[in-house]
Amino acid sequence: MRKNKINDYIYEIPASEKEGMRVPARIFGSRKIVQGLDEAVYEQITNVARLPGIRKYACCMPDGHSGYGFPIGGVAAFDLNEGIISPGGIGFDINCGVRLLRTNLTEKDVRPKLKDLMDVLFHTVPSGTGKKAILNLNQKDFEKTLVEGASWCKDNGYATDNDIECIEDRGCLPGADPSKVSEKAFKRGLGQVGSLGSGNHYLEIQTVNPEDIRDEELAHKLGFDRENQIAVMVHCGSRGFGHQVATDYLVTLSRAMKKYDLHTRDRELACAPFDSPEGRDYYAAMACAANNAFVNRQVITHRIREAFSNILGISQRELGMNLIFDVAHNIAKIERFKINGNTVKLLVHRKGSTRNLGPSSDLLPPKYRGIGQPVLVGGSMQTGSYLLLGTDSSEELSFNSTVHGSGRVMSRSQAKKRVRGRELFNEMTSQGIAIRTASFAGLAEEAGFAYKNLNDVVDSVTSLGISKPVLRLKPIGNIKG
Amino acid sequence: MTVSGSEFGYRHIEDVATSDAAFEVKAGNINELFMFSGQALFSVMCDLDKVGHGQEIKIELESDNLEDLLYLYLSELLYLKDTEDMVFSAFDPKIDGNYSLSDAPLGMKIETLNEAPRVDIKAVTYYKYKVEKTDYGYYAFVVVDL
Numbered sequence: 098m099r100k101n102k103i104n105d106y107i108y109e110i111p112a113s114e115k116e117g118m119r120v121p122a123r124i125f126g127s128r129k130i131v132q133g134l135d136e137a138v139y140e141q142i143t144n145v146a147r148l149p150g151i152r153k154y155a156c157c158m159p160d161g162h163s164g165y166g167f168p169i170g171g172v173a174a175f176d177l178n179e180g181i182i183s184p185g186g187i188g189f190d191i192n193c194g195v196r197l198l199r200t201n202l203t204e205k206d207v208r209p210k211l212k213d214l215m216d217v218l219f220h221t222v223p224s225g226t227g228k229k230a231i232l233n234l235n236q237k238d239f240e241k242t243l244v245e246g247a248s249w250c251k252d253n254g255y256a257t258d259n260d261i262e263c264i265e266d267r268g269c270l271p272g273a274d275p276s277k278v279s280e281k282a283f284k285r286g287l288g289q290v291g292s293l294g295s296g297n298h299y300l301e302i303q304t305v306n307p308e309d310i311r312d313e314e315l316a317h318k319l320g321f322d323r324e325n326q327i328a329v330m331v332h333c334g335s336r337g338f339g340h341q342v343a344t345d346y347l348v349t350l351s352r353a354m355k356k357y358d359l360h361t362r363d364r365e366l367a368c369a370p371f372d373s374p375e376g377r378d379y380y381a382a383m384a385c386a387a388n389n390a391f392v393n394r395q396v397i398t399h400r401i402r403e404a405f406s407n408i409l410g411i412s413q414r415e416l417g418m419n420l421i422f423d424v425a426h427n428i429a430k431i432e433r434f435k436i437n438g439n440t441v442k443l444l445v446h447r448k449g450s451t452r453n454l455g456p457s458s459d460l461l462p463p464k465y466r467g468i469g470q471p472v473l474v475g476g477s478m479q480t481g482s483y484l485l486l487g488t489d490s491s492e493e494l495s496f497n498s499t500v501h502g503s504g505r506v507m508s509r510s511q512a513k514k515r516v517r518g519r520e521l522f523n524e525m526t527s528q529g530i531a532i533r534t535a536s537f538a539g540l541a542e543e544a545g546f547a548y549k550n551l552n553d554v555v556d557s558v559t560s561l562g563i564s565k566p567v568l569r570l571k572p573i574g575n576i577k578g
Numbered sequence: 579m580t581v582s583g584s585e586f587g588y589r590h591i592e593d594v595a596t597s598d599a600a601f602e603v604k605a606g607n608i609n610e611l612f613m614f615s616g617q618a619l620f621s622v623m624c625d626l627d628k629v630g631h632g633q634e635i636k637i638e639l640e641s642d643n644l645e646d647l648l649y650l651y652l653s654e655l656l657y658l659k660d661t662e663d664m665v666f667s668a669f670d671p672k673i674d675g676n677y678s679l680s681d682a683p684l685g686m687k688i689e690t691l692n693e694a695p696r697v698d699i700k701a702v703t704y705y706k707y708k709v710e711k712t713d714y715g716y717y718a719f720v721v722v723d724l
Binding site for chain 2 (some may be wrong): 135137141163164165166169185188190203225227228255281284285288289294295296297337340341343347348351364365367461488505506507508509510511535536538539542
């Protein structure tokens with residue numbers, strides 16, 4: 098497929114390249130990254146560029162790789178009247194996302210108690226497959242969580258004011274309507290509120306070493322003010338509830354396509370006009386799942402604070418475990434963008450991509466105005482993660498979107514062929530990373546070499562000018578979902 | 579080569595979607611197509627020979643075509659995985675001419691497995707999804723989201 102180089106970090110597939118493309122597709126990344134993408138990414142992003150009502154470009158971020166429907170790393174924004182909504186542009190794990198907590202602790206404080214801490218966290222934060230949860234909610238309270246999102250957590254003692262302020266959209270996507278959610282989704286979600294799930298989900302204890310700080314002033318402003326400071330990162334989503342909402346509406350929207358005379362090259366791109374009964378219903382149900390995921394990460398946070406406080410024998414005040422930010426990376430939302438000098442509202446789909454507001458955005462919590470939105474880029478459990486900040490130029494270039502992780506380059510089965518779980522466990526232990534996992538085979542699938550080099554990914558968004566690196570976080574303890 | 583040891587059975591296909599899993603199924607008849615698909619689905623998560631047959635759950639489904647019926651069947655099994663906290667290893671689906679399905683898969687509670695599932699399956703996707711009648715019987719191709 099023909100790719101025109103716009104600059105060193107933007108490659109464009111013209112709309113003439115595939116029949117039916119309404120806009121060009123843009124791939125962001127260095128030459129090395131773009132050359133390393135599998136061909137399916139180009140097929141998938143150009144299929145996205147064919148969808149009705151798409152505006153400007155279909156984008157793929159530097160951490161992109163092939164997925165289904167949209168590629169992972171895909172971003173596309175649609176007109177609210179002429180455009181569509183597609184579950185394949187969001188993913189089954191609705192509002193899968195990452196949050197980062199800072200602490201007043203240093204590695205010296207935590208190392209001697211790390212084993213105990215990991216054991217307690219592994220036993221008190223449910224992970225892996227099945228019906229396990231921190232909260233045992235009745236149907237009525239569960240419904241409330243779907244509508245109120247993180248503010249339900251605050252009302253019930255699981256969140257602070259700062260937590261709410263530091264969650265994307267204050268932890269509540271408006272428009273959630275539980276009446277648009279199936280009985281099956283309710284049954285699947287009820288037993289899983291407060292659980293990590295499986296795959297690449299994790300709870301990680303991390304350190305920020307002096308050599309990993311890229312911008313000391315910004316790091317200080319964000320609360321990273323001591324050497325080898327401890328942070329905690331949580332990566333998970335809406336669990337079975339979101340998976341069921343997506344499954345239900347994939348079928349519904351697939352059937353509705355005939356009615357609206359919609360045609361896609363990939364059935365996973367099943368969609369409906371956003372302004373249609375089916376489109377509005379899916380949005381209302383998807384918003385429930387997004388709020389469910391915000392609650393999930395918040396409840397886990399509450400449990401983490403308890404565990405640290407108990408094991409280290411210090412008060413939560415002394416612990417200073419404050420939320421830096423919580424970002425979604427599988428979601429669709431109505432956001433405002435300036436296009437050709439006009440401000441327009443569009444439905445932006447981000448699948449494996451993170452919102453990334455610049456310092457001048459009025460949507461930022463007051464403490465981040467003038468700095469930019471914290472963006473969390475979860476790397477592999479072996480190689481670490483990044484804290485970035487959004488820039489104002491991201492609005493023009495990428496619909497206020499940036500990367501979400503390092504991006505897989507190797508399938509799970511290939512990874513398992515290269516290393517055995519036990520071998521990787523020993524290797525990570527010798528690197529000073531404590532691991533807790535329910536499955537060693539599952540651990541092997543998440544080996545560091547199965548992912549792109551995170552520095553390459555971050556360098557691409559930095560050079561492109563859409564995000565600014567602040568610091569890198571290295572794992573010292575990982576509870577693998 | 580298929581897992582059943584004959585020309586019929588299921589086979590895992592690598593590198594279709596980088597972070598997910600795919601399998602294909604070849605079957606001599608429609609009931610086998612569903613049976614092998616159920617086995618393929620749970621073999622992504624665990625070794626089937628380590629999953630006992632101590633518990634049974636009844637399934638009744640209807641659709642108006644074969645493609646949708648298989649999607650509903652596999653999705654139903656994933657729903658039961660989460661709500662009943664079970665994995666399954668033995669399937670005996672019966673499909674009639676009107677695309678009605680009944681089955682009572684056998685399996686065990688996840689917490690009673692000797693080894694935890696290596697990965698969870700979130701959902702069945704429509705990506706490259708295919709169910710077709712062939713000269714030997716039936717063929718299906720399925721990508722699941724992990």
